[in-house]
Amino acid sequence: MFELVTGRGTGNATSKDAFVYFFKGCTIVGISPPKNAGPLYYMWSFIVNLICIITSPITGTVGFVIKYLQDIITTVQFLSGLQAGLNLIGIPVKCATVTFALKRLRGMEPTLAIMDARYTRPEDVALIRNAAVMGNRLVLFFGTSYFLYMLFTVLPPLINGNPPLSVWIPFVDENQSTLHFCVQIFYDLFIMFFVLFHQALYDSYGAVYIYVISTHFQLLVRRVGNLGTDATKSKDDNMKELVDCVVTHQQILELLATIEPVISTTMFTQFLIISSILCVTMVNMFFFADRSTQLASTLYFLCVLLQTSPCCYFATELKADSEKLPLAIFHCNWVEQDQRFRKVIIYFMHHAQMSVELMAMKLFPINVGTNISLAKFSFTLFTFIKEMGIGQEATN
Template sequence: MAKEAFFKYIKPAPLTQKVTSRDGCVYMYRVMKFIGWIPPKSGPIFVRGLYYFYSFFTFTFGVIYLPLGFALSYLKEFDKFTPDEFLTSLQVALNAYGGAVKSSITYINLWRLRKVENILDELDERVDSDAARKKLHKSVAMSNFVFLFFTIVYNGYTGSTFLSYLASGRPPWSVYNPFIDWRDSLLNLFIQANFEYLIMSWAVIQDQLSDTYLLVFIILIRGHFNLLMDRVQNLRTDPNKSDDENYEDLVNCINDHKKILECCKLLRPMISGTIFVQFGLIGSVLGLTLINIFFFSNLWRGLASCVFVLAVLCQTFPFCYNCNLLIDECQELGVRIFQSNWTDAPARYKSTLIQFMHHVQKPIMFIAGGIIPITMNSNITVAKFAFSIITVVREMNLAEQFK
């Protein structure tokens, strides 16, 4: 029963059950609460104070200490790294630096997510048919499924790297620790490995939240956008409605579109910063990881690196793909408005419809850092840098020199 209760949110709920867009964020907010991002609003002062201390602790180690620990390792212990250990450490270090920035951006802007939820609540009130409810339930289930999938992939990388390196007698990421030297004894190695696993888990969870909130919300927004397209298609199709009622339906569709635009406007500063950081890192991180897999890793370390590649690809590709779908749906909305039943409508209805059609012709787009359009083309372009790195390594025979 506990298992069924936990996984029930990844399956579309029956139409008899009331579901809101907020239900699509259930897993995400649970993880935020677990990592210390959502403090309790009430309760004993001691418990709340303890939670704030825990929040400070996880944020400090995941966002500040981990990137600093990687840098100190390279400064103080660079000569002790083997090639595969260095590449494994460096690929994660680059991601940790970007993750620290992304986590900070996300944490500072959590209030935006709450405001978007309030707008989605208003859009939920417009869901008044079984067909619309069915689509909403699917969107909610998909957003939860995506978050759960990311959780498995991200934590799968952490666990697989921890086990593969510990089994070979090395700490998984070689993060600098001023208090113990893992080379002195097996106990020290065990302590160092578990210490790294703990702080890396905190960092990975925070990085996951920074990478998934935008995907969760764009799935919910696209769900409501598709419901809007259905409403537009059904305009003036009910013969029992008067002209005033049909006009009111059109105005409601326009208001729905405005609310969706407001959601995107609230999320745009967050998305712009997090995706811009990721676009700047994805090529380098993928390149280093693939070099590690092709030239230096053994079987188990290579498998862990493959999981890392999957995690890196998940950071941008799914969201960019959904951005492309949203752009296409904006064009489809304009077509549906034009093809709706308006030819014999009153002049007031026609003039309002023309204005609506004019506004929807501008697609909903997100821009990374105010420079790069967030699309599949942009993502593929920045990811190609990974192959440039591999080409340089092969042409200069750097892999053999490092060995």
């Protein structure tokens, strides 16, 4: 299984192998039961998702406000909890969207297998193999980044003898007894680990699927550019190759139509909350936090940017790759082909000129420009708070 990350021994890797880590992770968090799942698995699924998906958005926001108003936690603890709690607001929507779409995502694999079978040249097979490896590396990269943030968040409080998060638990007071204190620590670690596990899956899958589809656009551009250049092929062979390229293009668009509604919902949810999260994190970093909390908040700040940046980047690359297809059609050797070939190439050119751009709920384009704009907006909010003197007054 680790060869899908290292790239060794993956000579026969296919496009669907890019999703191995994602679907394994979905099984671990209980939203994709294996074929032999028994009562214990469904019990585990119920517990994990009840705590992480249903109760954590409440305990992660309302709970910290209640504790802060009762002077149970400090301002630093409140802001550290709030910056994470705001991110939890979107997790039920993202979880429900991905869970209900898993069957459709699995349904893309037969089409990908058909498309893979068209490529036998070593350079094309290598590109597919790289896509398979890259997909799993992306999931692992998200998970590693989030758990690194967890490590720097929980270690300083534990070293000082305090609960890592002090998440609100009804009828549990960490200062009342040793048992309550241990329950608080266990609950904090459990909820943080599995919430981050959920987030890593829902934030990475979009980038993985877009990367795989972009790879097939690159392969199609190569094929189209070589049309009519092989002197050993007859005009009928070139015609069959052209028709196959048209079919491949239609299949790519079908895959995009399958994945776009899923990515659209999860990215829109993240776009709505990212600016407020970044703003609260910066207020905590610059006005209240000590050195250890500043380090953890800096890692969290980067992780929040990571939630949308790869997907936006690969969506921008996908659009760029799709725009290369009309140029490849124009530069293929259509001049020396017969009338049938030229008629089909005109049809192909017409449909290939439609730009491929993913949208978040048909409101925001999913691209690097949108991601930068949201980051800039968060800095604007922070500047407004700073000019109002809110942070300085709270510090004093």
